[in-house]
Amino acid sequence: MTDIPAVRPPLPPFTEESARAKVQAAEDAWNSRDPERVALAYTEDSVWRNRDRFLTGRAEIRAFLADKWARELDYRLRKELWAFTGNRISVRFEYEWHDAGGQWFRSHGNEQWEFADDGxxxxxxxxxxxxxxAPGDRRIA
Incomplete structure (x- = not known):
């Protein structure tokens, strides 16, 4: 397991510039499709609601992501800052992927994030x- 940095900048309270940097860092990490890399951005006891799934802790997050990217093939994501205040950021996003049968999907959504002081x-x-x-309707390459 990779060592976790004591601090993960940018840190709250967020400015527009630092919130945009945090969103871009998240987009870059998720597009790596590396569950270990992505999981390191969350506290050890992080709490998630993802659709109808509820997760607690980095180990559950890591397992969830490994399963996700085993099913959601050729996943590509775009995130956009929606709002920010203090230690919270809201984003809208869309990502595209296909299943094992070759059917493509575009997934739309929004996320609300809350950060600890260490980022x-x-x-x-x-x-x-x-x-x-349809494959020809893809917007994210």
Missing amino acids: LMRRREASINDVPI
């Missing part, structure tokens, strides 16, 4: 909807 995310609330798309 690790301690809470994530995600609402997501999936729409089947």
Whole structure:
């Protein structure tokens, strides 16, 4: 397991610039499709709601992500800052992926993030909807 930095900048309270940097860092990490790398951005006891799933802790997050990217093939994500205040950031996002049968999907959603003082995310609330798309309708390469 990779060592976790004691501090993960940018740190709250967020400015527009630091909130945008945090969102871009999250997009870059998720696009790596590396569950270990992504899980390190969360506190050891981080609490998630992802659609209808409720997770607690980095180990559950890591396992969830490994399963996700085993099913959601060729996953590509785009995140956009929606709002920020203090130690919270809200984003809208969409990502595209296909299943093992070759059906492509675009998943739309929003997330609310809450950060600890050290810059690790301690809470994530995600609402997501999936729409089947034709391969020619993809927007994210």
